[in-house]
Amino acid sequence: MSGLQCLATENIWFDKQRYDEAERRFYEGVNGPSSPQQQVKTALQQAKGRQQKRQHRNSSSHGGGDQELVSRMKSLELENQTLHKVVQEMRAALQKLESRVVMLEKSPAAAAVPCAKAAPVKQVKVENGDDDDDDDIDLFGSDDDDEEATRLKQERLDAYAAKKAKKPALIAKSSIILDVKPWDDETDMAQLEQCVRSVQMDGLLWGASKLVPVGYGIKKLQINCVVEDDKVGTDILEEEITKFEDFVQSVDVAAFNKI
Known part of the structure; x- marks a missing residue:
């Protein structure tokens, strides 16, 4: 206060x-x-x-x-x-x-827990001649030993081949976009596309297509395809498509992508 x-x-x-x-x-x-x-x-x-x-x-x-x-x-x-x-x-x-x-x-x-973390790695000592496949074959033994070793080796090779055959093989594929150019604006583009799609071979699958204007009334055919790299290449495609000389002037690769 x-x-x-x-x-x-x-x-x-x-x-x-x-x-x-x-x-x-x-x-x-x-x-x-x-x-x-x-x-x-x-x-x-x-x-x-x-x-x-x-x-x-x-x-x-x-x-x-x-x-x-x-x-x-x-x-x-x-x-x-x-x-x-x-x-x-x-x-x-x-x-x-x-x-x-x-x-x-x-x-x-x-x-x-710490015991599990600190568990020492077991080291297996390989004695001379115990686990070595080469030592199973006695070069100076009898013929029966040679036949047994050959049989075991063949069984192992067959088992490895069967195991490898079960695994699916990875097939490398690519997506390719081709530009197919005609000679002039009077070229029948529908017929040109039929000629291109008539090219059939193992590992080739044609996809969607469209007409792209180039200039002066001329349109090019842009078509997509999926190929297996081991079977089909761009050189083979260009060679097969350019065989239609009445319709196709040139073939160019617009895009190439691995799948």
């Missing part, structure tokens, strides 16, 4: 000095001028009254400061209690965590 608020709640006679002065003049007028001793006494009384006022103000201000200090101390105590509570909760959580870690370390499942 500030000094002004304290003064606002107190009943103080601010004009007491004026009334004292008026009272003194009144008595001087009735009884005549006062003696110097009376004037000194009056001045002392006035000074004493002023000192009492100052003491009252100081006490009120000190009282407000003490109250503020008390409120601050109470807030600090509450904050300190809250911090103590948080620290206790953290300690309890830490103890629980430590107990769980100890239990996991003592459990057999946790103990088996």
Whole structure:
């Protein structure tokens, strides 16, 4: 509480000095001028009254400061209690965590994990002549041993060939877009496309086609095909298509992509 608020709640006679002065003049007028001793006494009384006022103000201000200090101390105590509570909760959580870690370390499942990770690699020592296929054949042995070794070798080769035959062979394919250009704008493009599609061979599959304007009313045939790389090449396609000399002027590869 500030000094002004304290003064606002107190009943103080601010004009007491004026009334004292008026009272003194009144008595001087009735009884005549006062003696110097009376004037000194009056001045002392006035000074004493002023000192009492100052003491009252100081006490009120000190009282407000003490109250503020008390409120601050109470807030600090509450904050300190809250911090103590948080620290206790953290300690309890830490103890629980430590107990769980100890239990996991003592459990057999946790103990088996590092053992599995740190398991040494077994090294198989190959003794001379035990697992070597070449040592199975005795060059200085009898004919029966030679026949047995040959039979075993043939069985292994047959088993390997059968295993390899079961695996599907990976066929490399490519997608090719060809630009087939006619001689002029009077060329029958439908007939030209039929001639191109009449080229048939193993590993060739024709796809979609369209006519693309070139200029001066001339259109080229752009046709897509899928080929097997081991069976069909672009050179063979160009050679077979350019055989239709009445319709085809040239063949160009517009795009070539592996599938």
